[in-house]
Amino acid sequence: MDLLTTKITRLDNLSISYSLQEYNDLIKQCVDLYEMSAVVFLYDNMKYHKINPTKNTFQLINKLHSKTCNENNLIVIKDNGLRKLKPRRRIHKIMKGYNYSNALKNVELVKSYIMIHHEIRQYNKIKLAKNISSNCDVTFAEARYIITNLKRTKFLTDDINTNKTIIDFFNI
Numbered sequence: 742m743d744l745l746t747t748k749i750t751r752l753d754n755l756s757i758s759y760s761l762q763e764y765n766d767l768i769k770q771c772v773d774l775y776e777m778s779a780v781v782f783l784y785d786n787m788k789y790h791k792i793n794p795t796k797n798t799f800q801l802i803n804k805l806h807s808k809t810c811n812e813n814n815l816i817v818i819k820d821n822g823l824r825k826l827k828p829r830r831r832i833h834k835i836m837k838g839y840n841y842s843n844a845l846k847n848v849e850l851v852k853s854y855i856m857i858h859h860e861i862r863q864y865n866k867i868k869l870a871k872n873i874s875s876n877c878d879v880t881f882a883e884a885r886y887i888i889t890n891l892k893r894t895k896f897l898t899d900d901i902n903t904n905k906t907i908i909d910f911f912n913i
Contacts, residue, residue: 742815748767749767749779749782749783752782755789758792761793764783764786764792768780768783768801771783775813776813777812777814777828777832778814780802780828781828781832784802784835799835799836803836805832806832806836808829812828840882841886844883844886844890845890848890848891850877850879851891852896854873854876855897858876861873869888
């Protein structure tokens with residue numbers, strides 16, 4: 742534990758960096774100890790040094806992505822004075838961003854499917870996600886991320902409401 746703490750503490754000096762493998766090894770050790778603050782610190786340090794996390798990095802971090810997972814704080818991370826999310830919330834955000842970007846690799850496939858089967862646009866989100874999941878070879882979770890993206894980009898809109906103007910809402 743002392744060696745792990747020393748290696749992490751060295752990173753307070755922003756001129757020091759490790760290789761991807763070294764970061765992943767440190768993250769694994771921290772994950773095994775449920776040191777969420779240290780994992781977030783290592784992840785942020787990797788990003789600062791432009792070392793892109795790999796699938797393996799995210800698989801390690803994902804082990805802490807649980808509401809019931811215990812959280813230890815034996816490794817003290819120096820506070821840099823910046824406002825930040827709590828480590829558990831930050832891990833959730835890291836994993837959500839990773840899962841979202843992975844799901845979007847299939848967005849064009851799903852768009853094509855919806856263009857062919859336009860009637861499914863009227864389904865509620867859960868029914869639509871189940872349909873997309875079973876017909877587009879994506880997981881249910883990925884389908885939900887894709888649907889969110891398609892709604893944000895206005896690819897999926899409520900056809901009934903798209904032609905209304907603000908005046909229509911004031912007519913009684």
